Amino acid sequence: MTYQTITIDRRNKGVVWITVDNPPANAIGETLMQELETAVDELGNDSTVRVIVLTSNHPKIFLAGADLKGMIQDTGNEQGEGNVISEKSARMQACFQRFAAVQKPVIAAINGHALGGGCELAMACDFRIMGKGRIGLTEISLGLIPGAGGTQRMTHLLGSAKATELIFTAKQLEAEEAQKVGLVHRAVKSEMLEAETTAFAEELAEGAVHAMGLAKRAINAAEGSMDAGLQVEANAFSETFLTDEPSIGLAAFFQKEKAQFIN
Known part of the structure; x- marks a missing residue:
């Protein structure tokens, strides 16, 4: 454009x-x-x-x-x-x-x-x-x-x-x-x-930018009530598992290596 x-x-x-x-x-x-x-x-x-x-x-x-x-x-x-x-x-x-x-x-x-x-x-x-x-x-x-x-x-x-x-x-x-x-x-x-x-x-x-985006959503929700914010956080936490970022991060953690989230 x-x-x-x-x-x-x-x-x-x-x-x-x-x-x-x-x-x-x-x-x-x-x-x-x-x-x-x-x-x-x-x-x-x-x-x-x-x-x-x-x-x-x-x-x-x-x-x-x-x-x-x-x-x-x-x-x-x-x-x-x-x-x-x-x-x-x-x-x-x-x-x-x-x-x-x-x-x-x-x-x-x-x-x-x-x-x-x-x-x-x-x-x-x-x-x-x-x-x-x-x-x-x-x-x-x-x-x-x-x-x-x-x-x-x-x-x-x-x-x-x-x-x-x-x-x-x-x-x-x-x-x-x-x-x-x-x-x-x-x-x-x-x-x-x-x-x-x-x-x-x-x-x-180079980091887990999808997780950052979900964390951003939860952080923004902190401006409202605690109960509503916690619900947004729980849902966002669940969504992190819809990508390969957790598997990359956890595998690197157990192997004592730095996670490579970007090709």
């Missing part, structure tokens, strides 16, 4: 890079969201894909926010059927949720500013490796609040106290500070971002 706002690059060991290329500022729009959804759905259903990496082609911006001018103009339409702004918020939430739900490891390689919507998309990924730029939920400084999942994801990641602090102050964090508070997993030198991300992605790709 030919895309307008992203490129797909299939690399070694089943690692696939999605690169956002939506000039001039990588702003979130309907075309970009549709293409991101199509790409992550296709890659999620492709058995040759083991790990997904999300990054940007912009030299300074990972992903910008939504079209705020358009939202302000739409406030006049709220008296009609439905709430236009609420619907746009839900639209972005649904797009980003695709990355949180896809049953494969997803890494955000943050190569520039990830503020507002960029931070929200990065938090929807399983891992965040950051080079240059700043990251944070800055909407309060505009008299708004995060609307693409940010209040929920940051709270789950950092706890309510830290999330409240960062959201209320609209703080923009450099990579190292973001790592210290747990917003990103690794802060790396900008010139090493691609190499560090590649090494980590390939390390994951």
Whole structure:
């Protein structure tokens, strides 16, 4: 498929890079969201894909926010059927949720500013490796609040106290500070971002990625009730035996060897 706002690059060991290329500022729009959804759905259903990496082609911006001018103009339409702004918020939430739900490891390689919507998309990924730029939920400084999942994801990641602090102050964090508070997993030198991300992605790709996907499903279920989460975990545990990963892993364990999950 030919895309307008992203490129797909299939690399070694089943690692696939999605690169956002939506000039001039990588702003979130309907075309970009549709293409991101199509790409992550296709890659999620492709058995040759083991790990997904999300990054940007912009030299300074990972992903910008939504079209705020358009939202302000739409406030006049709220008296009609439905709430236009609420619907746009839900639209972005649904797009980003695709990355949180896809049953494969997803890494955000943050190569520039990830503020507002960029931070929200990065938090929807399983891992965040950051080079240059700043990251944070800055909407309060505009008299708004995060609307693409940010209040929920940051709270789950950092706890309510830290999330409240960062959201209320609209703080923009450099990579190292973001790592210290747990917003990103690794802060790396900008010139090493691609190499560090590649090494980590390939390390994951060599593992039991089907089991990782099932574990991801169970981890996501932990956001609900304990009973429901335990049921999801039990079902996911059962599903691990539908592939050859347990036989490979257990055989290697008893033979005191490293399991080889990838050919």
